[in-house]
Amino acid sequence: MSKDIPTLYGSLVFSDKVMRNKLPKDVYKALRKTIENGTHLELDVANSVAVAMKEWAVENGATHFTHWFQPMTGFTAEKHDSFITPVGEGEVIMEFSGKELVKGEPDASSFPSGGLRATFEARGYTNWDPTSPAFIKDNTLYIPTAFCSWSGEALDKKTPLLRSMEALNKEAVKILHLLGNTEVTSVITTVGPEQEYFLIPKELYAKRRDLIFTGRTLFGASAPKGQEMEDHYFGALKPRVAAYMHDLDEELWKLGIPAKTKHNEVAPAQHELAPVFDTTNVAVDHNQLTMEIMKKVAEKHDLVCLLHEKPFDGINGSGKHNNWSVSTNTGVNLLDPGKTPAENIQFLVFLVAVIKAVDEYADLMRVSASGAGNDHRLGANEAPPAIVSIFIGDELTEILKSIEEDKFFNAHKTIQMDIGAHVLPHFTKDTTDRNRTSPFAFTGNKFEFRMLGSSASVASPNVVLNTAVAEALAQFYKELEGTAPEDMETAVHELIKRAIRKHKKVIFNGNGYTDEWIKEAEERGLYNLVSTPDALPQFIADKNIELFTKHSVFTKEEIYSRYEILLENYVKTINIESKTLQEMLTKDFIPAVNGYAAEVAVNANEKKALIEGLATTAEESIVKELTEASNTLSAKVAELKAVTEKADAAAEEDMQKAAESFHKDVLTLMDEMKDVANAAEEKIPDEELPYPTYDQMLFYV
Ligand code: ADP
Ligand code: MG
Numbered sequence: 001m002s003k004d005i006p007t008l009y010g011s012l013v014f015s016d017k018v019m020r021n022k023l024p025k026d027v028y029k030a031l032r033k034t035i036e037n038g039t040h041l042e043l044d045v046a047n048s049v050a051v052a053m054k055e056w057a058v059e060n061g062a063t064h065f066t067h068w069f070q071p072m073t074g075f076t077a078e079k080h081d082s083f084i085t086p087v088g089e090g091e092v093i094m095e096f097s098g099k100e101l102v103k104g105e106p107d108a109s110s111f112p113s114g115g116l117r118a119t120f121e122a123r124g125y126t127n128w129d130p131t132s133p134a135f136i137k138d139n140t141l142y143i144p145t146a147f148c149s150w151s152g153e154a155l156d157k158k159t160p161l162l163r164s165m166e167a168l169n170k171e172a173v174k175i176l177h178l179l180g181n182t183e184v185t186s187v188i189t190t191v192g193p194e195q196e197y198f199l200i201p202k203e204l205y206a207k208r209r210d211l212i213f214t215g216r217t218l219f220g221a222s223a224p225k226g227q228e229m230e231d232h233y234f235g236a237l238k239p240r241v242a243a244y245m246h247d248l249d250e251e252l253w254k255l256g257i258p259a260k261t262k263h264n265e266v267a268p269a270q271h272e273l274a275p276v277f278d279t280t281n282v283a284v285d286h287n288q289l290t291m292e293i294m295k296k297v298a299e300k301h302d303l304v305c306l307l308h309e310k311p312f313d314g315i316n317g318s319g320k321h322n323n324w325s326v327s328t329n330t331g332v333n334l335l336d337p338g339k340t341p342a343e344n345i346q347f348l349v350f351l352v353a354v355i356k357a358v359d360e361y362a363d364l365m366r367v368s369a370s371g372a373g374n375d376h377r378l379g380a381n382e383a384p385p386a387i388v389s390i391f392i393g394d395e396l397t398e399i400l401k402s403i404e405e406d407k408f409f410n411a412h413k414t415i416q417m418d419i420g421a422h423v424l425p426h427f428t429k430d431t432t433d434r435n436r437t438s439p440f441a442f443t444g445n446k447f448e449f450r451m452l453g454s455s456a457s458v459a460s461p462n463v464v465l466n467t468a469v470a471e472a473l474a475q476f477y478k479e480l481e482g483t484a485p486e487d488m489e490t491a492v493h494e495l496i497k498r499a500i501r502k503h504k505k506v507i508f509n510g511n512g513y514t515d516e517w518i519k520e521a522e523e524r525g526l527y528n529l530v531s532t533p534d535a536l537p538q539f540i541a542d543k544n545i546e547l548f549t550k551h552s553v554f555t556k557e558e559i560y561s562r563y564e565i566l567l568e569n570y571v572k573t574i575n576i577e578s579k580t581l582q583e584m585l586t587k588d589f590i591p592a593v594n595g596y597a598a599e600v601a602v603n604a605n606e607k608k609a610l611i612e613g614l615a616t617t618a619e620e621s622i623v624k625e626l627t628e629a630s631n632t633l634s635a636k637v638a639e640l641k642a643v644t645e646k647a648d649a650a651a652e653e654d655m656q657k658a659a660e661s662f663h664k665d666v667l668t669l670m671d672e673m674k675d676v677a678n679a680a681e682e683k684i685p686d687e688e689l690p691y692p693t694y695d696q697m698l699f700y701v
Contacts, residue, residue, distance in 0.1 A: 114561025
């Protein structure tokens with residue numbers, strides 16, 4: 001039975017179409033103005049919108065509403081209020097006012113604020129973001145909001161994102177006008193995040209404390225088969241997975257999330273979902289919802305969706321590819337080379353602005369993709385290296401080189417030369433060669449930022465991209481300001497030349513997975529921020545504080561608060577992992593190892609009693625190896641406990657030091673223990689093991 005998808009699509013969204021139908025004309029117009037230009041919304045308009053929204057929500061089964069926000073935990077938060085208002089004896093009506101729509105005051109004092117609220121007051125406020133549509137989920141009307149403190153400090157991930165989009169808008173429009181493109185009145189960034197995930201049977205998940213508490217397996221011997229056959233990638237979907245994906249698509253479509261592509265990924269039990277791109281803040285909201293719905297739908301299918309960056313050792317982890325571009329209100333994608341020389345010039349300016357931005361703020365990009373989970377991927381030969389560089393392909397490299405060297409562009413046949421009046425090369429379209437190993441790749445009409453972890457909000461990486469590019473454009477504007485229109489092309493030519501000379505070191509079209517690249521990157525002076533504790537201090541580097549404060553994206557206090565929260569989050573994560581490992585080994589695994597060794601010993605003795613002089617070398621070596629493993633693990637558990645407590649104690653005084661200690665001491669020891677446990681596990685029959693194995697988890701769906 002095929003459902004009517006266009007009817008289903010967005011059926012739970014208070015969309016533009018619903019608004020047009022439900023709102024009085026003048027109210028609709030006023031609201032559109034607010035959405036498009038960010039103008040202030042009058043209370044009577046808000047009241048009118050609230051009434052229509054409530055009517056629509058109630059018609060669609062909603063009984064409650066919630067302001068939906070994105071605190072700095074990276075998750076979403078909500079607190080539901082019902083629409084009911086008592087009137088008279090035992091009667092209620094359903095009510096919702098403009099004030100309730102526009103502003104909320106959740107008692108949100110338990111969210112991390114990195115010290116921000118302590119200095120002011122504990123209250124936090126949520127403010128409606130009318131540019132991201134409201135929707136219904138589980139009989140509640142969800143109103144996307146920004147979350148800030150009484151004195152206006154951003155306490156969430158959305159506010160800085162909106163500010164960064166505004167910064168880019170401002171600088172992009174300015175430079176476009178300077179380049180003679182005066183039609184454009186606003187510019188937005190667009191994002192399409194490709195989301196990777198694992199699906200495993202729920203009953204197996206429920207047996208592993210590590211998956212439950214940390215989202216990843218802390219040990220587990222590899223299955224005989226991993227991903228080496230390359231048979232899973234784009235392979236046929238197993239029926240249970242196909243049914244899951246089908247349900248997932250429908251749930252997402254109802255919420256107006258344009259889920260488009262789905263396929264199996266490289267690792268066994270790994271999959272991917274990609275939506276059609278959208279305006280950045282909407283895409284960020286949608287990605288948060290997508291992750292949540294992915295987990296929820298999995299439950300229904302007796303599966304668990306793992307969004308952790310590295311749930312299983314030895315096979316690929318999960319990331320998120322953040323496809324990013326910039327487009328104008330006139331419908332032009334500024335990262336599309338375009339067809340005319342004028343479009344080419346615009347494109348080159350924006351392309352070079354991105355190159356400059358990435359070169360100057362590579363450290364911030366790394367910070368934006370940091371986190372305990374993602375540290376297992378970056379630089380581990382399956383994901384981009386921790387070194388940020390840009391891939392632009394051979395043709396664009398040639399074009400930039402021709403500008404840099406004042407040579408005419410001598411290109412492949414697909415590219416048209418336009419000598420004569422124009423100093424800049426005219427080219428049609430880059431035939432985008434592919435490179436899977438670059439953390440930041442140009443893919444024809446957008447950049448793909450590939451360092452992001454699968455579980456994280458995509459807000460931060462886009463805050464960095466938007467702001468860094470805004471800054472590059474602002475600097476370009478300054479360099480070009482005052483140039484007469486007839487001299488503009490020459491001036492742009494010179495500007496690109498200077499910028500390329502300065503920033504070409506960040507361009508790398510080769511294989512990012514090799515050791516040679518690590519060496520070369522170092523010689524080029526690029527950052528190689530290997531771990532989260534290495535990366536985070538860059539957040540508070542002077543140049544980065546200057547960037548964010550100049551563009552009013554973060555205040556200095558807001559930056560420090562986020563730095564603190566990220567550090568603390570890292571420390572807490574590894575602390576939980578360590579304690580979980582200790583518990584699993586002590587309570588389940590070591591007893592299982594000892595139990596099986598004892599069983600083998602008893603059997604060997606019985607055999608010997610039965611037949612005198614019988615050799616039991618197989619049993620003896622198992623007993624010996626397992627007992628040694630058990631002894632080693634017991635000793636290391638004690639050591640791990642001590643090291644963890646020490647690192648955790650350091651957190652009281654110096655969070656940065658604690659994070660470094662968790663990275664250097666705790667994680668290193670946990671890795672050693674994992675190897676010992678895995679070697680022991682290989683010698684024990686599955687039914688004697690306390691936990692489901694990699695074989696079972698990865699191949700039995
Ligand atoms: P690729 O083959 O390069 O991965 P796709 O066409 O499959 O490209 O797109 C991958 C993702 O990039 C999708 O989510 C898509 O919507 C998104 N995307 C395409 N164009 C843009 C754009 N202009 N801005 C942001 N994202 C985009
Ligand atoms: Mg892609």
